[in-house]
Amino acid sequence: MATPITHLLSFFLLFSIFHCTLSLLDPQDDVGFLVEPDDVNIVQNNRNSSKRCDFSVGKWVYDESYPLYDPNCPYLSTAVTCQKNGRPDSDYEKWKWKPSGCSIPRFDALKFLGKMRRKRIMLVGDSIMRNQWESLVCLVQGVIPTGRKRVTYHGPAMAFHSMDFETSIEFLWAPLLVELKKSPENKRVLHLDLIEENAKYWRGVDILVFDSAQWWTHSDKTSSWDYYKEGSNLIKNMSLMVAYQKGLSTWARWVDLNLNPQKTKVIFRSMSPRHNRENGWKCDNQKQPLPFFSLQQHAPEPLVVLQGVLKKMRFPVYLQDITTMTALRRDGHPSVYRKATSQDEKQRMGHSSDCSHWCLPGVPDIWNEMLSALL
Structure with missing residues (x-):
């Protein structure tokens, strides 16, 4: 078990690396933090493996x-078909992720x-997971x-079936x-201690992939709830x-009480960062990856919280x-190409462009290459 001193040294090591390199430390999503392999299973690292490849760096x-795959894939929703919606460039489709010191196998269907x-493999979460x-x-x-x-x-689930397999x-x-849930007074209440209405769908699934962070980080104006509730306590601010x-x-x-690790594999994908103006970023008219990543643009809190919860799990x-x-x-990102509109409309929409979701083919394909490598 790692000591407090180890954790402290890890934190300072992370902080210095963050400013000097272009990537994070742990396996996936919102801002990284050093995690001891004995504490949290990492996508790139089996507990019993002597060789580790950190896909996140x-x-x-x-x-x-x-x-x-063909950009005309019939299963793509309109909001992510950026080429069909008029995006003039296509280089964003042609970048692959090369980890330091190893490689991710090309996806083989x-x-x-x-x-x-x-x-059954089930992806659980928000529109980014969709x-x-x-x-x-x-x-x-x-x-x-x-x-x-x-x-x-x-209900809230959809499934693609391959009959032969x-x-x-x-x-x-x-x-x-x-x-x-909605209260009798028509208020939106987030029950922090209730989950079965969603969890009932997870039973019997062989591989579960979760994400949950985007909705938790919305500002007051875009929050999806009016109150929190724990037990019988209704809470306005937290x-x-x-x-x-x-x-x-x-x-x-x-998960600890209801799933058997001999039958079910569970993966938690970290947060997909937004590139909106609130964070000092923008995605409009961007045509190449950024050459580096700065700590100031993305706070590490969601990943730190997630890692803390995972460390306590059996x-x-x-x-x-x-x-x-x-x-x-x-x-x-789709930017202004989230639907087919005229050029004048796109210019007027510039201030509300989509810098959260992803054009497809594109970035999420690489997440799935990583997922396939893990499985």
């Missing part, structure tokens, strides 16, 4: 062989489906005959993981990160850290 390399034979689900479906669907694939819908790739809308920690702890308790959850590598890709 590296650089973007231009590769003419990308994208990995048949190999992935072979690993998933007779299994982004990743669409990417994963497009990565595999091209090798499946037309009559042997279909999409079904069930008896495989389903599913998405569940649960951006906060815990339950958001620190966002304290609430996030409570919500994640409810999720962690459910269940071996894998943390997939995509935050720093993704922070470099402000060129990959």
Whole structure:
């Protein structure tokens, strides 16, 4: 077990590296923090492995062989089909992530489906996770005959089925993981200690991939709830990160109590950073990855909170850290190309461009290459 001194030294080591290199430290999402392998399972590191490759540290390399699938994939939603919506450039489709000292295997659809034979994989979270689900479906669907694939819908869940492989790739809308309900007074109440309404969909799934951070970091004006609730206590104001920690702890308790690590693999993907003006960034008219990442642009709190929760769990959850590598890709957002509009309309919309979601093909394809390598 790491000592307090070890943790303190780790923190200062992270802080210095953050200013000197272009990436994070741990495996995936919002701003990194040094984590002892014995404390948290990492995407790139098996507890019993003597060789570690940190996928989160590296650089973007231009590769003419990308994208990995046809931009006309029929499973893409309008908001991410940036080419169809008039985006004039396409280089954002051609960057692959090259970790320092190793490589991520190119996505192989048949190999992935072979690993998933007779299994269910479910991606759980917000619209960014929906982004990743669409990417994963497009990565595999091209090798499946037309009559042997279909999409079904069930409440907040949707599933892509490959009949020959008896495989389903599913998405569940649960951006906060815990339950958001309407009160009798028509107020939106976030129940920090209730989760079963969402968790009932997770039972029986072989591979669960979670994300939850974007909605927790919305400002007061865009918050999705009016009150928090714990037990019978209704709370108007609470620190966002304290609430996030409570919500994640409810999720962690459910996983610990209800899932068997011999039957289910659980992955938590870190936060996909926004490149909006509030953070001092912008994504409009960007055509290349950023050459470096600055600590000032993205606060580390969500990942620190997540790591703290995972460390206390009995269940071996894998943390997939995509935050720093993704922070470099402000060129990959839909910007004003989230729907087909005239050039004049695009200019008027510039102030409200989408700098959160991702054009497809694009950045989430790399997350799925990492996911396939893990599985």
